Structure formats: C-alpha cells, structure tokens
Amino acid sequence: MxxxxxxxxxxxxxxxxxxxxxxxxxxxxxxxxxxxxxxxxxxxxxxxxxxxxxxxxxxxxxxxxxxxxxxxxxxxxxxxxxxxxxxxxxxxxxxxxxxxxxxxxxxxxxxxxxxxxxxxxxxxxxxxxxxxxxxxxxxxxxxxxxxxxxxxxxxxxxxxxxxxxxxxxxxxxxxxxxxxxxxxxxxxxxxxxxxxxxxxxxxxxxxxxxxxxxxxxxxxxxxxxxxxxVCGCSEDKCLAAIANMGKEAIIEHLNEHQQINITCDFCKTNYHFDQEKLNPLLNPN
Ligand SMILES: [Zn+2]
Structure with missing residues (x-):
C-alpha cells in the first residue's frame, strides 16, 4: 500500500x-x-x-x-x-x-x-x-x-x-x-x-x-x-451562468420545465434551481 x-x-x-x-x-x-x-x-x-x-x-x-x-x-x-x-x-x-x-x-x-x-x-x-x-x-x-x-x-x-x-x-x-x-x-x-x-x-x-x-x-x-x-463548481457559479441566459430565456425555460438543472461536467454534481431560487435573479431589488 x-x-x-x-x-x-x-x-x-x-x-x-x-x-x-x-x-x-x-x-x-x-x-x-x-x-x-x-x-x-x-x-x-x-x-x-x-x-x-x-x-x-x-x-x-x-x-x-x-x-x-x-x-x-x-x-x-x-x-x-x-x-x-x-x-x-x-x-x-x-x-x-x-x-x-x-x-x-x-x-x-x-x-x-x-x-x-x-x-x-x-x-x-x-x-x-x-x-x-x-x-x-x-x-x-x-x-x-x-x-x-x-x-x-x-x-x-x-x-x-x-x-x-x-x-x-x-x-x-x-x-x-x-x-x-x-x-x-x-x-x-x-x-x-x-x-x-x-x-x-x-x-x-x-x-x-x-x-x-x-x-x-x-x-x-x-x-x-x-x-x-478541487472542482470549484458552486451554486453561485451556476447562478451566474443562468443569469447570462437573460431574463426572458430563464422565464421561458421555467414555464416549460419548472426548474433549471445544471450538472457539473467535472464532478457530476447536480444543481437544481426552481422559481423560488431564481426569484432574486428575475426580480432584483
Ligand atoms: Zn463540480
């Protein structure tokens, strides 16, 4: 060993x-x-x-x-x-x-x-x-x-x-x-x-x-x-990627699939974002 x-x-x-x-x-x-x-x-x-x-x-x-x-x-x-x-x-x-x-x-x-x-x-x-x-x-x-x-x-x-x-x-x-x-x-x-x-x-x-x-x-x-x-993936990085899709595309995707799923290519961790999690992105104060 x-x-x-x-x-x-x-x-x-x-x-x-x-x-x-x-x-x-x-x-x-x-x-x-x-x-x-x-x-x-x-x-x-x-x-x-x-x-x-x-x-x-x-x-x-x-x-x-x-x-x-x-x-x-x-x-x-x-x-x-x-x-x-x-x-x-x-x-x-x-x-x-x-x-x-x-x-x-x-x-x-x-x-x-x-x-x-x-x-x-x-x-x-x-x-x-x-x-x-x-x-x-x-x-x-x-x-x-x-x-x-x-x-x-x-x-x-x-x-x-x-x-x-x-x-x-x-x-x-x-x-x-x-x-x-x-x-x-x-x-x-x-x-x-x-x-x-x-x-x-x-x-x-x-x-x-x-x-x-x-x-x-x-x-x-x-x-x-x-x-x-060290993979380096995180919920925050996924959110940043989702934000890049633009508000309209996010809403469209949510209407169709109810949530956005992202799987990390490197470590295969699954991240799920539903309407509630994405609200801060869609309705920023
Ligand atoms: Zn990862």
Missing amino acids: STNTDVLNRYLFDNTHARGELVQLDKSFKEIITNHDYPAAVTDLLGQLMAATCLLTATLKFEGEISVQIQGNGPVKYAVINGDNLQQMRGIASIEGEIKGTSLQDLMGKANMVITIIPKQGERYQGVVAVEGETLAECLEHYFATSEQLATKIWLFADTTTIQAAGCLLQVVPDSEDKEQQMSDFEHISQLTATIKPDELFNLDANEVLYRLYNQEQVRLFEPQVVSF
Missing part, C-alpha cells in the same frame, strides 16, 4: 546541473475519474495527463493556472486537466465515438496538445504542439524543447486497475559554463531516472523512490506539496 500519496516533490542535484520533480497520485486521481465511467484507455490517458499537469504547474513561478488539453479528431474529442500553483486539479475527457484501440493515436486521432498558462496577474500564454510521438511524455518533451529550449525528460505512468498515476520530470539547470559537462551530467541523471519502475512509484513513498534512484547523488528535497482534486 502506498504510504504517502497525492504529493508532489521537487528536488535539486548538487553539482550536477539538474533538477527534478516526482508526483504520485492516488485519491485525487480517483476523484477525477469517479462518476464518469471512462473506458480504461481513457482513464490511463487522464492519469498520465494529470501527472503531466502537476509536473507543469510545479514549474510555475507565480500564482496561476495551467491547462493541458489534447484535442483531436479521434473518438476522444478532448482530454483536459487544469491545475494551479496550489496543486488543485480537475479534469475531464469527452468521448464521442467508439474506441477501438488503446494507443494515443487510436484515442485522439490527429491531435494537438494545447498548454495554456494563466497567471493571476499578467498575460496568458498558449503553446501548441502536434501530438506526433507514441506517448504523452514524448509530446511534452517536445513542448519543452520548443518553448523553453531546456533539455527535459518526462516519465508518465497510470494504473487503471488501482487507479493511480505518477510522473517524473528532469530538467537541466543551465548554470554551468561547461555546456558539454552539463549535458553529460544531465544524461547521467536521466539514465538513473529511467530505471524507475511504475510499481515502485505506486507503492513506495517519495523518499524511498528517490533513494533507490539517486543514492549515489547529492539530492536536496524541497518542501513537498499536497495534490488535491
């Missing part, structure tokens, strides 16, 4: 010009999947996407959100996970056709990965990369290569039986004059990290995993961050 789940760890290697992140997801991933009845291949995709989004939000240097979305022309129209600097995550996949295989291509068809960074203050940034590799990890590595131009390695795993996900990110820290040495150090750390086994990630706590991978290295761990599922 995992002892320390839903945690993101960041670490730094002394003297080897590399930094790392390790995320292990259990409860928060289960909460994102629950009530949705996704096929296993989609659960797997969302697990990897969730781990990827945690790793990306950990690179945020300001308060804000990151959304990682894959859009394609396959049976899965899109899969998206949103996360913020507090590691509060939510996400969803939309399936429209029959899923006939389990590869990224089978699910998404011809697809793009759209990464949107939304700072609380300042301008949003959007990066788009074509999904060309076999795996989500390859696709993200490609994103880092083009957007940040920093050598980055990513490992993503999901287990659709136990509903756990995990991921690891390794990035060069460009603080050395000797670029060749820097890259060979990074290669060395990459090779150590590549020995990572999904079973270990799903069953051991971070300290144990890091010890197994890097016991010959000097690793400095930062304060771990808890990852949680």
Whole structure:
C-alpha cells in the first residue's frame, strides 16, 4: 500500500546541473475519474495527463493556472486537466465515438496538445504542439524543447486497475559554463531516472523512490506539496451562468420545465434551481 500519496516533490542535484520533480497520485486521481465511467484507455490517458499537469504547474513561478488539453479528431474529442500553483486539479475527457484501440493515436486521432498558462496577474500564454510521438511524455518533451529550449525528460505512468498515476520530470539547470559537462551530467541523471519502475512509484513513498534512484547523488528535497482534486463548481457559479441566459430565456425555460438543472461536467454534481431560487435573479431589488 502506498504510504504517502497525492504529493508532489521537487528536488535539486548538487553539482550536477539538474533538477527534478516526482508526483504520485492516488485519491485525487480517483476523484477525477469517479462518476464518469471512462473506458480504461481513457482513464490511463487522464492519469498520465494529470501527472503531466502537476509536473507543469510545479514549474510555475507565480500564482496561476495551467491547462493541458489534447484535442483531436479521434473518438476522444478532448482530454483536459487544469491545475494551479496550489496543486488543485480537475479534469475531464469527452468521448464521442467508439474506441477501438488503446494507443494515443487510436484515442485522439490527429491531435494537438494545447498548454495554456494563466497567471493571476499578467498575460496568458498558449503553446501548441502536434501530438506526433507514441506517448504523452514524448509530446511534452517536445513542448519543452520548443518553448523553453531546456533539455527535459518526462516519465508518465497510470494504473487503471488501482487507479493511480505518477510522473517524473528532469530538467537541466543551465548554470554551468561547461555546456558539454552539463549535458553529460544531465544524461547521467536521466539514465538513473529511467530505471524507475511504475510499481515502485505506486507503492513506495517519495523518499524511498528517490533513494533507490539517486543514492549515489547529492539530492536536496524541497518542501513537498499536497495534490488535491478541487472542482470549484458552486451554486453561485451556476447562478451566474443562468443569469447570462437573460431574463426572458430563464422565464421561458421555467414555464416549460419548472426548474433549471445544471450538472457539473467535472464532478457530476447536480444543481437544481426552481422559481423560488431564481426569484432574486428575475426580480432584483
Ligand atoms: Zn463540480
């Protein structure tokens, strides 16, 4: 059994010009999947996407959100996970056709990965990369290569039986004059990290995993961050959406259906608004 789940760890290697992140997801991933009845291949995709989004939000240097979305022309129209600097995550996949295989291509068809960074203050940034590799990890590595131009390695795993996900990110820290040495150090750390086994990630706590991978290295761990599922939907937000319909449309809908029902796409909570609840909207003082 995992002892320390839903945690993101960041670490730094002394003297080897590399930094790392390790995320292990259990409860928060289960909460994102629950009530949705996704096929296993989609659960797997969302697990990897969730781990990827945690790793990306950990690179945020300001308060804000990151959304990682894959859009394609396959049976899965899109899969998206949103996360913020507090590691509060939510996400969803939309399936429209029959899923006939389990590869990224089978699910998404011809697809793009759209990464949107939304700072609380300042301008949003959007990066788009074509999904060309076999795996989500390859696709993200490609994103880092083009957007940040920093050598980055990513490992993503999901287990659709136990509903756990995990991921690891390794990035060069460009603080050395000797670029060749820097890259060979990074290669060395990459090779150590590549020995990572999904079973270990799903069953051991971070300290144990890091010890197994890097016991010959000097690793400095930062304060771990808890990852949680936070939907963010509320009756107030639903009311604001209803208000946007306009008074006439609301009255029309009430006359026909007696109430307005809204189901949250992310957590599937049902909200019901009858005439009485909507009166403040219809007759504001
Ligand atoms: Zn919700």
